[in-house]
Amino acid sequence: MGREGSxxxxxxxxxxxxxxxxGPPPPAGHGGPPPPADHGGLLGRVFLTRVIEPGDETGGxxxxxxxVDGVVRRLRQRGEPLPGVSGKRWAxxxxxxxxxxPRRDLAVAxxxxxxxxxxxxxxxxxxxxxxxDARPFGLWVRGTADLxxxxxxxxxxxxxxxxxxxxxxxxxxxxxxxxxxxWVVVSGGAYGIDGAAHRGVLGAxxxxxxxxxxxxxxxxxxxxxGLIGRIAEQGLVIxxxxxxxxxxxxxxxxxxxxxxxxxxxxxxxxxxxxxxxLVTARAARRLxxxxxxxxxxxxxxxxxxxxxxxxxxxxxxxxxxxxxxxVGDIGELAPERRGPVLPRDLLDPAVxxxxxxxxxxxxxxxxxxxxxxxxxxxxxxxxxxxxxxxGYVERHGDGWKLTxxxxxxxxxxxxxx
Numbered sequence: 001m002g003r004e005g006s007x008x009x010x011x012x013x014x015x016x017x018x019x020x021x022x023g024p025p026p027p028a029g030h031g032g033p034p035p036p037a038d039h040g041g042l043l044g045r046v047f048l049t050r051v052i053e054p055g056d057e058t059g060g061x062x063x064x065x066x067x068v069d070g071v072v073r074r075l076r077q078r079g080e081p082l083p084g085v086s087g088k089r090w091a092x093x094x095x096x097x098x099x100x101x102p103r104r105d106l107a108v109a110x111x112x113x114x115x116x117x118x119x120x121x122x123x124x125x126x127x128x129x130x131x132x133d134a135r136p137f138g139l140w141v142r143g144t145a146d147l148x149x150x151x152x153x154x155x156x157x158x159x160x161x162x163x164x165x166x167x168x169x170x171x172x173x174x175x176x177x178x179x180x181x182x183w184v185v186v187s188g189g190a191y192g193i194d195g196a197a198h199r200g201v202l203g204a205x206x207x208x209x210x211x212x213x214x215x216x217x218x219x220x221x222x223x224x225x226g227l228i229g230r231i232a233e234q235g236l237v238i239x240x241x242x243x244x245x246x247x248x249x250x251x252x253x254x255x256x257x258x259x260x261x262x263x264x265x266x267x268x269x270x271x272x273x274x275x276x277x278l279v280t281a282r283a284a285r286r287l288x289x290x291x292x293x294x295x296x297x298x299x300x301x302x303x304x305x306x307x308x309x310x311x312x313x314x315x316x317x318x319x320x321x322x323x324x325x326x327v328g329d330i331g332e333l334a335p336e337r338r339g340p341v342l343p344r345d346l347l348d349p350a351v352x353x354x355x356x357x358x359x360x361x362x363x364x365x366x367x368x369x370x371x372x373x374x375x376x377x378x379x380x381x382x383x384x385x386x387x388x389x390x391g392y393v394e395r396h397g398d399g400w401k402l403t404x405x406x407x408x409x410x411x412x413x414x415x416x417x
Contacts, residue, residue, distance in 0.1 A: 041068040045118050046102035046242065048137045051075060051093055054240040055254035058084045060133030068137075108243040112217040113232075114142045125151040128261050130287050136240045136258065142216045143236035150207060150236065154184035155327055156259045156284070158277040159193025159269035160302050167193055167270035167302065170294055172200030174267065177320025179206020183327075186211060186263050188255065189228055189237070191221060193269045193277070202230055211262070212239040213247040213255040220247050256280040264327040265290030267317065271305035278305050285313060290326050292317050344392075350375070354383040355392055360407055363399030 045068055052059035062071045062082050074082060075097040081090035109116060117123045118138040125148045128135055141147055157175055159167060175185045175197040185201045187194040189210035201208035210231045214220045216239045219228035231237055240258065241251070253276060260266055260283035268291075271277045285291045293314040296303025310316050317323050344352060357372035357380075358364055370380035384400050387393045392406040 042116070042118060043102045043106075044068040044072040045138045046105050046116055047072050047075075047097075047100050049140075049240060049242045050100040050102065050105060051096045052137070053254070054136065054251060055134045055257060057133040059137075060135060063137070064133060105242045109140060109217065112142070112243065114140050114216055114243070117141050117147060123148050125262055127151065128258070131257060131261050134257060139238050139240060139258075140216045140242065141236060141238050142232045145207065145236050147209075147236060147238065150184045150209060151186075151262050153182065154186050154209065154263045155323060156186045156263040156266040156280060157193070157197040157269065158187055158256075158259065158266065158271075158280050159306075160271055160275055160277065161190055161192035161194075162302070163192040163196070163270045164296075164300070164302060166296065168196040171196035171269045172203070174269070174294070174320050174323065175200030175208070176204040176206070178323060179204040179208070181320060181324055183207075183324065184209060184235075186259055188212070188252075188259060189219070189221075189224055189231070191224070195224060195227060197269075198227060198231055202234055208235040209262075210235070210237045211255055211259050212237060213241070213251040214239060215241050215243045215245040217243045218246070252276060253279055257283045260284040260289060261287055263289065265292055265323070267292040267294065267323060268306050268309060268314070269294045270296055270300075270302045271309075272302055273305045273308065275305050278309065281309055281314065290315065292323060292326060294318070347390075350379075351383050351386060354380055355387055355406070358393065358400060358402050360402060363396040363401040365399050369400065 048059065048063070048068065048071065059071070061084070066074070066082070071082065074080075075093060078094055081087060085093070106116065116138050117140075119129070119135065123141075123146055124139075139147070155178055157171060157178075159171060163171070171193045178185050179201040184207040185197055186209045187197045189195070189198065189212055194210075198208050198210060208231055210228055212220065212228075216237045219225045219237070228237055238258075240255070256276060256279045260280050263284075266281050266284035266289060268275075268277050268281050271281075281291050281293075291309060291314040293306040293310045293316055295310065295316055295318075296306060298307070306314075315326055317326070344355065347355065354369060354373045354375070357369045366377050366381050366384065369384070370377045373380055373383075375383075384393055388395065391403060393400050394403055395401075
């Protein structure tokens with residue numbers, strides 16, 4: 001199982017090794033070694049992932065106040081309801097607790113190459129603690145990389161499921177660019193923007209994490225089973241729910257807080273006004289993370305939610321360099337954006353001033369050019385001969401006129417005099 005058996009600090013509510021649970025042994029005939037002995041609440045936390053829904057702040061408060069062992073004991077012994085819960089809901093929790101078997105969950109996870117990471121483990125990402133009582137009881141992790149190390153330099157990239165070709169292109173391009181710069185891209189493994197982001201990273205040979213709203217042994221959506229398998233091989237697949245659990249609408253929404261907390265910032269590529277990706281962005285903002293948006297057409301309903309974010313506190317970006325400038329370390333700046341350098345840009349400023357003083361469609365006398373350029377006639381004539389040598393002007397009798405090539409170069413489509 002990897003890290004499950006490592007010792008961790010004692011959970012409040014009992015001495016080291018007191019799990020508060022004495023459930024049945026693994027099922028008969030189970031292949032492979034048995035799950036490791038519990039240390040500091042491992043089985044208790046696995047038990048809670050089966051009984052209490054992700055993001056339940058009431059359950060998180062119970063753990064904070066009574067410890068994992070105290071909460072598990074009350075549920076297993078069918079004691080009096082814990083504070084802040086109705087009798088009806090407590091009955092539902094007791095029914096779940098009666099069927100929960102953490103040893104079996106650990107055994108099933110082990111067979112699927114999945115480990116369970118708890119708060120206090122060396123692999124636990126400390127930034128998840130910012131969620132307070134909504135912090136996960138633990139995370140089921142599939143893949144060989146170290147989650148804590150990867151999360152230190154990660155960016156969330158999320159958006160609409162029913163995305164446009166533009167959105168999919170931008171998501172894949174941004175994700176590949178981030179991967180090439182050594183950043184980990186975190187998303188939800190869903191259709192649309194999520195899938196495009198994961199594929200962009202995989203194509204670039206980079207690191208990506210999929211945060212699922214179901215058991216990590218049963219990828220969802222099923223159409224992405226192959227993609228999620230590739231992510232598990234090249235990156236990480238993580239989730240709060242134990243093996244075999246299926247997604248629900250509420251679990252998708254609550255999953256998004258983990259994506260937001262795990263990363264330095266959340267980039268939304270496309271999102272309608274009611275998109276779940278906006279939940280991720282708002283969670284990121286509440287947690288003090290960067291909130292970032294990629295603009296789309298003003299007429300696109302799929303970009304309306306992103307544009308609303310941009311009207312508030314989100315920062316507009318157009319490429320991976322600009323994302324890194326926001327979420328990266330001091331000195332990781334995006335290159336300066338400049339237009340193309342034109343031949344006239346290389347002229348001396350005084351020469352450019354004389355060039356700009358010539359009318360577009362007629363010849364002008366040196367005195368008139370000098371007056372417009374705010375210089376002397378002699379200086380203007382000297383600059384005009386220099387411009388003629390460079391092909392910008394030609395002499396017409398006593399006057400000077402722009403060449404056809406210079407008219408295109410100098411005016412660049414602006415109103416011509």
